[in-house]
Amino acid sequence: MNKNYIIPNEWSIIEDGFDAENVEASESLFSIGNGSMGQRANFEEDYSGKTFQGSYIGGIYYPDKTRVGWWKNGYPEYFAKVLNAPNWIGIQIKINETNVDLNTCEISNFKRELNMKEGWLSRSFHAVLPTGEEIEVFTKRFISVTYNEVGAIEYAVKALNFSGEITFAPYLDAGIENEDAxxxxxxxxxxxxxxxxNAGCILSKTLKTEFHVGTAMDVSFAVNGKAIETSQETTIAEKTLTYTYNLTIAEGDTITIYKYGSYVSSLNYKNEELISVALNNVSKAKEIGFKALLNTQIEAWATIWKTADIVIEGDIKAQQGIRFNIFQLNQTYMGTDARLNIGPKGFTGEKYGGSTYWDTEAYCIPFYMATKDASVAKNLLLYRYNQLGKAIENAEKLGFKNGAALYPMVTMNGEECHNEWEITFEEIHRNGAMVYGIYNYVNYTQDFEYVVKYGLEVIIAVARFWHQRANYSAAKNQYVILGVTGPNEYENNIxxxxxxxxxxxxxxxxAVDCLNKVKHNYADDFDRILAKTNLSIDETYQWMKVSDDMYFPFNEEKQLYLQQDGFLDKELIPVDELPTSERPINQKWSWDRILRSCYIKQADVLQGMFFFENKFSKEELERHFDFYEPLTVHESSLSPCVHSILAASIDRMPKAYEQYVRTSRLDLDDYNHEVHEGCHITSMAGTWMSIVQGFGGMRVWEDGILNFNPQIPAEWKSYSFTINFRGNILKVYKSQSECKFFNESATEIKLFVNDKKISIAPNKLVTV
Amino acid sequence: MNKNYIIPNEWSIIEDGFDAENVEASESLFSIGNGSMGQRANFEEDYSGKTFQGSYIGGIYYPDKTRVGWWKNGYPEYFAKVLNAPNWIGIQIKINETNVDLNTCEISNFKRELNMKEGWLSRSFHAVLPTGEEIEVFTKRFISVTYNEVGAIEYAVKALNFSGEITFAPYLDAGIENEDAxxxxxxxxxxxxxxxxNAGCILSKTLKTEFHVGTAMDVSFAVNGKAIETSQETTIAEKTLTYTYNLTIAEGDTITIYKYGSYVSSLNYKNEELISVALNNVSKAKEIGFKALLNTQIEAWATIWKTADIVIEGDIKAQQGIRFNIFQLNQTYMGTDARLNIGPKGFTGEKYGGSTYWDTEAYCIPFYMATKDASVAKNLLLYRYNQLGKAIENAEKLGFKNGAALYPMVTMNGEECHNEWEITFEEIHRNGAMVYGIYNYVNYTQDFEYVVKYGLEVIIAVARFWHQRANYSAAKNQYVILGVTGPNEYENNIxxxxxxxxxxxxxxxxAVDCLNKVKHNYADDFDRILAKTNLSIDETYQWMKVSDDMYFPFNEEKQLYLQQDGFLDKELIPVDELPTSERPINQKWSWDRILRSCYIKQADVLQGMFFFENKFSKEELERHFDFYEPLTVHESSLSPCVHSILAASIDRMPKAYEQYVRTSRLDLDDYNHEVHEGCHITSMAGTWMSIVQGFGGMRVWEDGILNFNPQIPAEWKSYSFTINFRGNILKVYKSQSECKFFNESATEIKLFVNDKKISIAPNKLVTV
Structure with missing residues (x-):
């Protein structure tokens, strides 16, 4: 691990003591958001040290001109950047004309807390100004879950050793830049x-995409807890609006500024309404008041935790880690807007651009599906359904026909943004994840209606892609798929x-299964879909030639599926035997050396076996795990969780726990030396899966039966998790000696635990 | 073909009539140079239409910051750009204050000629100015071969219908930019x-590389052929020096300006000498005078042609084409400076950057070796010898050890510039061409001393690379080379x-052969080289394990070497069956589609068989030609010549001729729609090879014996070529009925013609 300064705590992320070296890391870790917008934990007051400013609005992006070395036919023209939006949190503070700046003041008693249970960020410190004045500062800030266009700040300054003038200059700044441009x-x-x-607004628009955004603020003051009336001195510059308040402060007094901010955008309003809606938002927030707003926030988070919490006893860092993962996932995506998705950095940074990767289908859907109402996972599926037209266009650009779709590697609006040929054009396995996401959802929810109404069109378009993308090899007398990059991106064009x-x-x-089901049970829909997709039964026979005669690289001697053709021509030296000085290989080795090595960045064959574990025998899983695990360097954040789950599945709990540790505190302990760029949001869903699907052994296959196989790491006393299964709230508890299931809900749940069928009535506890 | 405006002529490239659409193409085609410097055929006077300005100095480059999408470990920091150098040709002309500009005047009788026999460029036209004045202009310009830092311009203006003021404003302009930045x-x-x-100089330096360049001019005037004295009005701006001369011209009079220019650089002089050397150069040139300078130019080119010309009877466009190729090769590289090399665009454009590709060893050495003194080819080899240290460093960056060398894909000073991983790191076959160049040179010249003194160090370093780059495949029980790009760049990471x-x-x-020879015949050198390279005999045994047990993909049924593993899994549809609307595929298809297709950009297996034709039976050549030729799209300029030579070798003259036509007028007829960017210089050597090695069947293998197998395309009456073979000047003539050899030189030549040994005494003609 790289950093180790976060104080272990069950419900909070805590930083104790100020260290300028940790400012950017903490800005990432203490990020706050509500699924619609979010921001890094930048200071409200001026800070002249190293900082990475970021505030983001879901769905608002900029199509930055693509940068490549040698342009290749088919590259997208732009890369959608997550956009740093106008700053509404800024409050410049001056004491007797001297700026409060943690980089120039002497700081003590610095404490920062991100309270995950209640959804707020606080900060307090004692500062001695260069001019000698001493102050105590206490701030609290949150982005409201209930009023999802609003954020609020309480910023209190106490004069410790002086009486004099204090200046508050809250501002809005639309002159912001992207780090990643x-x-x-x-x-x-x-x-x-x-x-x-006391209130104001800036209306801005993004260039090219022309998203219009209204950013508003409204401010009020209190002296020693009593509201006071005061009015501002206004400064309007080219891109900023600043209100200056010069107040008199007496030694021992505390003056508090309350600043309410709001973003509203043309995603939800007409351009001409934005200013008034934004101003109305902040005015309403001020009317409700900071405390009442905070209470709604605490209630909202309590509701979220009710169906999402995981409790670990006996390992406080593991407890903090898993709650941090669950908290950040909720801050990133709440599931209420089918136009939004889960960016790899969420609202904590800009890296990678775009909002949507195959991470959503492969990692995130299980989490949101099991911790929220089924409508949330459905919204994630609808996002892709709504972008089907663009996916078909994308495939057409690459020479595919007849409604075949290739979903993009990275996207904001359905168009491909990524521009490295080996990923953009070749990492086509992502297209399979689109269908797997539907399959997973239908298994879990048994909502086959989704397939009938929406999903089947996606499934058909993807099946068409695979049919066209495979080719018949005369040499093998089978169908092959040439020139791809698998999930293991340390192999290209294989x-x-x-x-x-x-x-x-x-x-x-x-696809053929679904078509048959729809044909027999939804005859009208069947005809409608065939007509809409221009599909004939004969075409499906053509597809089936490919699926029936698909070639798989297999080594008879080792009884092993090979990651790709020729894999066994490599020098197979286990990762353990690599000198640590040469790791991580993506920082130490040139790309060609990585490519021809046997080292696997992230689960690949094993990812497939994880998805379709019920199709492989335990012996097959063991054999493949034992071959591939020692060659896997896990240099993707998405890898350890899959290995953890499979290890648990084949009763290798020490290995499962080792991989779990790697995924769960990836950002808190900054394993990859990059947390300053933002958090790894999507892999956090993998951490959740490691517990629920890994240790808990939860599975739901096509038959719709809920299975568990609870195991517990030797390091823990107990753990418990809560899931929402078809509207039933089910709690699973496992200690070193006990295993319990509790059904909070209105209907009976039938499930299998270690292959034994059990049944739990509402509000009953079953011990197995 | 794309353009068809060049007038066929045996010795000149001629453009008749002004068409603004052709200006940039003509700027490329009419380029002039002397191996040390060169320039596009830009107009001297102002031109407000579309133009691509370019003047280049051999060896002067700029390390432009690399541009990539996603940075990969091992990428070079910079890409060396061929640098547009300060403009010395400019002469602004005004008639009664009106600018002479071909874009605003009414132009007739426009003619441009590049006289390849004598090495000069001329231009004449009749212009009616917007203000009604009519003038006739005649210009002639050349870059001196004899005085290789000097160029000269004669620019004559005749007043046809007016008397009045004419202003000549010759200038130097260091405020130039690169198109390719x-x-x-x-x-x-x-x-x-x-x-x-009347003379002046600008001293400039390149940023970062700090090359210093002095650019000088000296001007004089004549009225109706009689020199006049006049002095300038000087304007010095930030980056320009302009001399203005206001003269009176009478109707019918001709006023001529002579402008001499010079480049001198810190490659050859101390920085503080540059201004005086440059001024001295132009002053000396003026003293010699335009006509005398031109006469030395004509003589110099006569000497070049003496050992390089190819005469074709019965096909004037083929005649013009081959001379254009030979002329441009000589303009690009004269072989007198071992620091210079042959850029893919020579001095005709900026594209591709760098100066040195494997084109030099694979294509250009044969041409320079057979048309010039052996010292020229030797200089090309020494260039790589001198960069051996950088090639070893380059290999170290990629993880190789112990003195293994990887020569760069593109370079100026020996450092790698290219930055696409599939090329930079994987197109390693280029390293073999370094050794092949030496082999080729030794066979042709029998100068084994070169190997002893220099070459062996390069050969050892490359052998080390291959030994380390191959790996043992337990699955195949042979050595394999994984993750490469072959000459066919339409396959990556194979x-x-x-x-x-x-x-x-x-x-x-x-390498082992050479070591043995040196050991037995040059014992002292052997010890010296072993000590210098830290080589043990034991290490060579390790190498030989790899060479003895190298794996080659081979299909038993077809008795065919495969281009790479799995080639026969592709859909094998001949190029002929592709709709023309889908070609060239590099403009019509996305990169992934190209990669997984069977289409071959340029000779690959066949390139190997061409290099080592004596190791394969005619049946093998036929079989592989018949398999690969129909799959080859020849979308590299370096491809058709190899197919042409091999086709001739297996008696397929119609195919050989078809491929020859494609290579020989590639630029003159602008087959690839890109001549405006510059000419394809290195492939011009391939055109020469198509005649001498293809139709002429010239070969020299290890035994040093000169072989011919002259054939003639049905379309030609006759052709003849001249070569310098170990100091003997040999002429080969082939007509539809006759084949003759003539030895101009002092010693007897023994050679094989169609496997029959013949001998030619000095100044004797032999008919076979």
């Missing part, structure tokens, strides 16, 4: 700045990647 | 501007590319 261009234009009594071929075959088979 | 940065700094009596494996095996074998 390909050509250092400016992405925003300021359209209008409106001032008013032939017959097991995972890809397996998903391709399965997608076609699942 | 990754981040639109400025590459030059102006240090000093010196003016004098395993066991036949060409690469063949060269790797051969390089080791040749």
């Amino acid at each position: 390909n050509y250092d261009e400016f992405f925003w234009e300021t359209l209008k700045i409106v001032d008013g009594e 032939n017959n990647n097991f995972y890809t071929n397996y998903l391709a075959k399965w997608c076609i088979e699942y | 990754n981040y639109d940065e400025f590459f030059w700094e102006t240090l000093k501007i010196v003016d004098g009596e 395993n066991n590319n036949f060409y690469t494996n063949y060269l790797a095996k051969w390089c080791i074998e040749y």
